[in-house]
Amino acid sequence: MIFRQLFDPTSSTYTYLLADRRSGEAVMIDPVFEQVRRDSALVAELGVRLLWTLETHVHADHVTGAWLLQRRTGSRIALARASGAAGADRYLAQGDKVAFGRRHLSVRATPGHTGGCLTYVLDDESMAFTGDCMLIRGCGRTDFQEGDPGALFRSVHSQILTLPEACLLYPAHDYRGLTVSSVAEERRYNPRLGGEIGEGDFVGYMNNLRLAHPKQIDVAVPANLKCGRPEDEAAALAEPTWAPLRYSFAGIWEVQPQWLEEHARDVQVLDVREPDEFTGPLGHIDGALPIPLGTLAARAGELSRERPIVAVCRAGGRSAQAAVILQQAGFTQVANLSGGMLRWRTEGCAVEGGEALPRAVEADSYVI
Template sequence: MIFRQLIEPDSNTYTYLLACPETGQALLIDPVLDTLQRDLDVLQKLDLKLMYTLDTHHHADHLTSARLLRERTGCQVVYPAVEKPDCADIGISEGQPFKMGSVELSPLFTPGHTSHHHAYLLDNGTQKMLFSGDALLIEACGRTDFQSGDAATLYRSIHEKLFSLPDETLVYPGHDYEGRFVSSIAQEKVRNPRLGGGKTLEEFVSIMNGLDLPYPRKIDFAVPGNELCGTCPPNVPEEYRGPCDLHEQG
């Protein structure tokens, strides 16, 4: 399998490229509009054909490049089926493996950060790789105070779906804000300050309710735009319009 971990620095979002070396087919997990050209350049450099984009959820901190990647490459747009937007081509659900050549992803329904969040698990033959989206981060987790988020639901998702995976499973998060790249289930079960060390549900809910995080600076245009597969809505502030203007003009 061909694998690349790519980052968009403004929102600290990780995009993951997975490809089948036998067929030259590729997919991107959580692509970002701001780095659309970079992703196209990486695909070209590796001589890969983009077949799919997969978003873990409707993001609140950036616009997805799913729609424009479909326009540029002919790929199909994949979203969790539980809240699949009309603009998407395929809905993905837990219990239904998603296959592309030799690459097979197992979707895991992990609500709590949002009501429709999915993580994706891959077994590369040597090690399991979990693309955890915003549910489980490195020594953190996704916030639960907007987009139908719920702390108790996230706790159960992580414990029942993610912490039940083998300890050696690698965790590739949707974001990291401290220059870290990968963790493991074993490490998160021990070191995660919100969840690790046997934290109870009540302790976790108290921690999440006390975070007092700032209002997401892009949420007002990112969520409605991502519900349209990455369409730039008219209310994008001028300071964030650069990627919209660049790509909407072709």
């Protein structure tokens, strides 16, 4: 079997590709909209045929790539019957099987994080893909989307921790760089669900977490209830050639820091921060043109329409707005620097000016 674990740094989401080597048939679990170009390229390079994209649940922190992969590869979409989502080719429930070549994934209903969570278990029970139901030394929150801490506790103990001890557990997310666990480890070390912890203690703990509202939920959940189908389908399917761009569900093309550092002389780098930020601790990209966002519409004439533009700000929000302003002004080759100067500095890219930032500031997440 072919197995690949892929990662989206913006949402800390793991995507999994499994393929039967002999037949070349494959499935993909929890694809991310912005990573579809990467994922479809991997499918092509491995020479496999993507049959299904599978969702562990309706995500609140990113938009699924299911619809876009369907358009690019001809794959079909499957997710929980209890999810309430429209646009899938198959709706799954407890006991169903999803075949790919000689292999298959068994479906286990594991509600609790949301009302429609599924865990996928490989046919020989050597691997399980738990979504947000069970994370490595943790679990998903239970305070929205029909979440229920009691149901989550029962799901984990009846459907996941009953698997063989050596079964490897692969979650939908990890925020500390951990990639895989096992049933034995989580039984022993999971502070929320392992050991002798009872359902009452777990429910009390989960009901008092007081977590902040997920920042992407108002965009992600409605989009995922349509399997990731965007309003502007043509734009999502377009293929710019001037850079390896990612198209966000918000309709913004994004470029990664490493590419921009290597090709900064080939584009116009537009810094839309305020003047004190441009000269401040984060520094700026060599050769960047400073035009604050508030003056951009009036000063757009200072930019060439013949060369691509990459907009930059502190964390990527204002520069995304700048990209929209420029598109509305008729500029056709515009992208946003993903993560802004925070990510640029975090990844060690060169800057003009600026200061050596304290570690805590360098770690200030541009993805939350």
